[in-house]
Amino acid sequence: MPITIVNSIASWILKKRIHQIELFLKYPNEVQNELLFNLLDFAKHTELGKKYDFASIKSYKTFTERVPIQNYDDWQDIIQRARQGENNLFWPTPIKWFAKSSGTTRSKSKFIPVSEESLEDCHYAASKDLLCMYLNNNEDAQLFKGKSLRLGGSKQLYKERGTSFGDLSAILIDNMPFWAEFSSTPSNKVSLMSDWEHKMQAIVNETINENVTSLAGVPSWMLVLLNNVLETTGKNNLFDVWPNLEVYFHGGVSFTPYRDQYKKILPKTGFRYYEIYNASEGFFAIQDRNNSDELLLMLDYGVFYEFIPMEVYATPQEYAIPLSNVELGKNYAIIITTNAGLWRYKIGDTVRFTSLNPYRIKISGRTKHHINVFGEELIIENAENAIKQVCAETHCDIKDFTAAPIFMKDKEKGAHEWLIEFKTPPSDINNFIKLFDDALKSLNSDYEAKRFNNITLNEPKINIARENLFYDWLKQNNKLGGQHKIPRLSNSRNYLEELLKLNG
Secondary structure, eight states, X not given: OOHHHHHHHHHHHHHHHHHXXXXXXXXXHHHHXXXXXXXXXXXXXXXXXXXXXXXXXXXXXXXXXXXXXXXXXXXXXXXXXXXXXXXXXSSSSOOOEEEEEEOOSSOSEEEEEEOHHHIIIIIIHHHHHHHHHHHHHOTTOOGGGSEEEEEXXXXXXXXXXXXXXXXXXXXXXXXXXXXXXXXXXXOHHHHTOSOHHHHHHHHHHHHTTSOEEEEEEOHHHHHHHHHHHHHHHTOSSGGGTXXXXXXXXXXXXXXXXXXXXXXXXXXXXXXXXXXXXXXXTEEEEEOOSTTOOOEEEOOSSSEEEEEEETTTTTSTTOOOEEGGGOOBTOEEEEEEEETTSOOSEEEEEEEEEEEETTEEEEEEEESSSEEOSSSOOEEHHHHHHHHHHHHHHHTOEXXXXXXXXXXXXXXXXXXXXXXEEEEEOOSOHHHHHHXXXXXXXXXXXXXXXXXXXXXXXXXXXEEEOOTTHHHXXXXXXXXXXXXXXXXXXXXXXXXHHHHHHHHO
């Protein structure tokens, strides 16, 4: 079939979805409410359904009173039973796959259940919606005349007692529908290679002669791959390799620290960037407009949302609210109930609503990845925006960073200690520190108050990391690959001390 016909058919099918999206845009709270009771009804005969008597829950209030909010540590034992092959524990259909991700206090790794329903109605549905929105916004798009270069995780799938586990990307690739595999590169064989360093070169070798029209992957690792492409081909920018490249779909980590570096290797005014918000637990939001930094919350993927205001998070006064009660500009921790059997589950992310009609969000950070030792409530969003601002002022680029507190000792005041790996370092590190401190003050009033006259916090301490420090640390900890990330902020010094030691 000629590629132009494929392009026309695919565009027609994908654009039909716009009408369904318009339904939840018009009736968001009704769609969410109906979804919750459908989930409860579907799972009422499971072990958890009987324990909490899902069948008799007829209101959101009863749901919140009866079903507790929990995190992975609370779920670990029942998930382990599911991994051993037990069925009908928290979801009625068999759970065949578990997405492996970084661990918690009780375990080295988390194993997030992935059901048939979540695979089809959430993850794959979102992939189609992303294309649908992009095509709807860009009538001149020619995506299907070429291929999408996808960069997933580095782990293969492993089978155990009738179930499989691995990176979410490996699960998605292994079950990929034919239409997605037909239009993607590299091959599944290369995509699922477990040795990250060999895989990177194999991807380069397999894709440089393809007609790549789009990119999809985590910004940090995609940047490594794209720089390898330029090094291998000897080209100055990516359009010399792939002249029809038109869009980069990115997610997983904030794009803010990497934006300027991408603009250097993709120097075309009309090139488009589309952000997504997905995780092992589900696919939650999609950038639905060109040149926007807001994400549309997707309300019909089998995910019911609740939100905990961050001012009461992890306190005795903690409470959750439904989508209909959120307010603009406030920081919320996300709670999800899903079609993979997670019930009122804390995923560890925080968001701010930028619009209530429709519901649009910005990802503001992690509930655990912040620094709040001195009441400063410094979140990742603050740090990344400050770094972007100061890098622009000082004409430098960064590759990675992490930060932790310097705890008060005797009469010494506290501070924040940063470890930053620069791609292009500033000419004057002391000026960088001053500007960075000022930027954080302008972005975070709590930080500014603690820094006023050095009352609680001294000026930040910044260490310059040697080249490839963070890469070497990830490699040493067997964390090379698409879904592994540098812990940006921490209330503990554990990560920072390890990296400082490796830095020499």
